[in-house]
Amino acid sequence: MTASQARVAVVVPAAGRGERLGGGVPKALRPLGGRPMLVHAVQSLATAELVSQIVVAAPPTLVEVVSRLLGPDVRVLPGGAERIDSVRGALRALDDDIRVVLVHDAARPLTPPSLVDAVARAVLGGLPAVIPVLTLADTVKEVDADGRVLRTPPRGGLRAVQTPQGFRREVLEAAYTSSDGDGPAVTDDAGLVERLGVPVATIPGSDEAFKVTRPADLVFAEALLTRRPLAESGRTS
Ligand SMILES: Nc1ccn([C@@H]2O[C@H](COP(=O)(O)OP(=O)(O)OP(=O)(O)O)[C@@H](O)[C@H]2O)c(=O)n1
Numbered sequence: 001m002t003a004s005q006a007r008v009a010v011v012v013p014a015a016g017r018g019e020r021l022g023g024g025v026p027k028a029l030r031p032l033g034g035r036p037m038l039v040h041a042v043q044s045l046a047t048a049e050l051v052s053q054i055v056v057a058a059p060p061t062l063v064e065v066v067s068r069l070l071g072p073d074v075r076v077l078p079g080g081a082e083r084i085d086s087v088r089g090a091l092r093a094l095d096d097d098i099r100v101v102l103v104h105d106a107a108r109p110l111t112p113p114s115l116v117d118a119v120a121r122a123v124l125g126g127l128p129a130v131i132p133v134l135t136l137a138d139t140v141k142e143v144d145a146d147g148r149v150l151r152t153p154p155r156g157g158l159r160a161v162q163t164p165q166g167f168r169r170e171v172l173e174a175a176y177t178s179s180d181g182d183g184p185a186v187t188d189d190a191g192l193v194e195r196l197g198v199p200v201a202t203i204p205g206s207d208e209a210f211k212v213t214r215p216a217d218l219v220f221a222e223a224l225l226t227r228r229p230l231a232e233s234g235r236t237s
C-alpha cells in the first residue's frame, strides 16, 4: 500500500465532558488562544499532507454548533457515552475508499501535523497499527486499592501513549466489531487491536501532542501557543 493508492481518514473523538478540566463547558469547546481546542486539533489534521477525510464525534447536543465551527469539509456526528462509543459511531461515517484510519483526541490540540503524517506514513508503508509514544520522565508504581505500593515496574520498558493512533481500516474495524465493551477497560484504540493479536508498532511521539486533561495542562497549552510562529498557531494577527 502506498500513499498514492490509499486515502487516509481521521476520526476525532470530541464528545467528552472534560470533568477533570472543569470549567462547565465540554472540553473540546474550551478556548485556547481564543479558539476552541477542537478547532486547533482539526486545523492540525487538515494541515497534514496525507489526511483526506475528517470525522468528528461531538457532544450530542452540540452537533450543529460544532458543524458550523468546523465548516462543510468536516463530518460531525453525535458522540457516545464513552470514548470507545464515540469512535465506534464515527467509524461508520467513513467514505468507502478510506483504507487507513487515524484516531485522534480533540484534547490534544497542539499536535504537530508532522506527527499526524508520520503515523499515516507508517501505516501506508505496511504496518497494521502504529502509535506515537514517549519515554517516561517519572517513576511509575503499581498500587493496590488502598494506595499501597505493590511493585515498581522497570521504567525502561514503559511508554506513555499519545494520539493520533493509526490503523489499516480493516484492522480497526475488526477490533471494534469484536469488542462489546465487556472485559477489562481499554483506554486507547490500540488496546482493542492488541486483543486481536495484531502487532502494534511505536514511533516517537511529540512533547506538543500532550493531552489537555487538568487545569495546569491548559495553562501549559496557552504558554506553548504564544511561542509558536503565527502561521503554525492559526492566529492571523
Ligand atoms: N464519551 C466520550 C468521552 C471522551 N471523548 C473524547 O476522547 C478524548 C480523550 O478523552 P479525555 O481526555 O478523557 O476527555 P474527557 O472524557 O472529556 O475528560 P474527563 O475524563 O476529564 O471527563 C477527548 O477528545 C474526548 O472529547 C469522546 O469523544 N466521547
Ligand SMILES: C[C@](O)(CO)[C@H](O)COP(=O)(O)O
Pocket (backbone or CB within 6 Å): 083, 105, 161, 162, 163, 187, 188, 189, 211
Ligand atoms: C487515547 C489516549 O489519549 C492515549 O493516551 C488516552 O488513553 C485517553 O484516555 P482518557 O482517560 O480518555 O483521557
